[in-house]
Amino acid sequence: MLRYVGRRLLILIPTLWAISIVTFIVIQLPPGDYLTTVRARLSAQSDGSLGAQELARLTERYGLDEPVLVQYWKWITNIILRGDFGASFDFGRPVSELLAERLPLTIALSVLTLLFIWAVSFPIGVYSAMRQYSVGDYSFTFLGYLGLAIPNFLIALVLMWVSLRYFGMSVGGLFSPEYRDAPWSLAKFGDMLSHLWIPVVIWGTAGTAANIRVLRANLLDELRKPYVVAARARGMKRHWMTIKYPVRVAMNPFFSTIGWILPGLIAADAITSQVLNLNTTGPLLLRSLLAQDMYLAGSILLISAVLVVIGTLISDLALAWLDPRVRLRY
Numbered sequence: 001m002l003r004y005v006g007r008r009l010l011i012l013i014p015t016l017w018a019i020s021i022v023t024f025i026v027i028q029l030p031p032g033d034y035l036t037t038v039r040a041r042l043s044a045q046s047d048g049s050l051g052a053q054e055l056a057r058l059t060e061r062y063g064l065d066e067p068v069l070v071q072y073w074k075w076i077t078n079i080i081l082r083g084d085f086g087a088s089f090d091f092g093r094p095v096s097e098l099l100a101e102r103l104p105l106t107i108a109l110s111v112l113t114l115l116f117i118w119a120v121s122f123p124i125g126v127y128s129a130m131r132q133y134s135v136g137d138y139s140f141t142f143l144g145y146l147g148l149a150i151p152n153f154l155i156a157l158v159l160m161w162v163s164l165r166y167f168g169m170s171v172g173g174l175f176s177p178e179y180r181d182a183p184w185s186l187a188k189f190g191d192m193l194s195h196l197w198i199p200v201v202i203w204g205t206a207g208t209a210a211n212i213r214v215l216r217a218n219l220l221d222e223l224r225k226p227y228v229v230a231a232r233a234r235g236m237k238r239h240w241m242t243i244k245y246p247v248r249v250a251m252n253p254f255f256s257t258i259g260w261i262l263p264g265l266i267a268a269d270a271i272t273s274q275v276l277n278l279n280t281t282g283p284l285l286l287r288s289l290l291a292q293d294m295y296l297a298g299s300i301l302l303i304s305a306v307l308v309v310i311g312t313l314i315s316d317l318a319l320a321w322l323d324p325r326v327r328l329r330y
Contacts, residue, residue, distance in 0.1 A: 008316055012309060019305040024072045027298045075298065086295030090288065095299045098284065103303075105174075106280040109199055116204040117211055118254060125215030126247060130238075132220065140212060147209030152272045156202050160276070163198065172277040199276055207257075214253045222246035248322065255318035258311045 059065050078084040085095035128137045160172070173180065174195045179188045222228065223246055231241050270282035281300055288297035 023301045027294045085299040088296040090291040090293040102281045112200050113204045117207040121208045121211035125212045128216040129219035144209040147205040156275045218250035258315045
């Protein structure tokens with residue numbers, strides 16, 4: 001097991017280095033840079049001034065007139081050695097401050113959504129497999145297809161309308177108007193919890209539907225294998241035997257999907273976050289890409305990519321613990 005963990009940790013170093021290069025290349029692909037946007041804005045001024053001094057100051061400060069390799073080296077060394085992600089051109093603030101405002105909420109919502117996906121999809125997937133072609137199986141299958149087919153932002157609009165129409169609850173954001181600027185208190189925390197379920201359910205709908213289908217298919221495949229048939233022939237109780245052996249093998253997708261579910265939630269659905277008025281990283285990433293704010297966009301993309309690697313590592317370790325065949329292979 002230790003050798004397996006060591007191999008995975010050693011692979012992280014070149015992987016993260018390659019990710020940083022690809023991320024920087026991606027944010028450099030669009031034509032022009034942030035100065036192009038600044039120049040266009042200054043050109044639209046009534047006096048027609050191009051703001052040559054302002055452009056020169058920004059160019060010198062961020063090294064935008066230097067080769068791409070030099071820009072990349074400055075960017076990655078500042079992140080590794082100083083924890084400095086650079087400054088946002090568009091906001092005029094350090095990127096680390098913007099991330100500190102958005103990431104905690106995004107991470108909290110992502111973890112809660114992941115727990116919601118597991119808590120809902122596991123019992124439903126097991127039930128659908130053990131009660132194949134029953135009314136409940138068909139009902140959950142139908143709901144699963146709806147969850148996969150309906151866009152998240154549309155579900156957000158429906159839940160917002162239901163919350164306002166039938167519960168009289170203010171929607172949009174995580175706080176009611178009277179608590180948005182109020183200091184933290186037990187009442188404000190309770191108000192946040194009353195709003196928190198909406199983004200968790202919306203973001204978890206598609207992942208829950210997909211996990212139900214995968215768990216059901218895997219468990220049905222395991223229930224038809226010879227060792228299950230032999231155990232049933234020897235008199236083992238079906239429910240105890242199913243939970244102890246086939247379910248354990250069929251749960252592999254729950255752990256193997258951490259690598260893409262978690263970073264996908266961290267990046268967040270920008271449209272859904274805009275609809276719900278959430279201060280997550282999704283709208284921030286969208287704005288930075290539109291404005292070609294390279295340091296802000298690159299930092300968010302880099303964090304998302306790093307989370308993919310970390311999530312994959314967690315998935316590998318969890319699978320090695322759950323399924324001995326994974327670690328014995330190495």
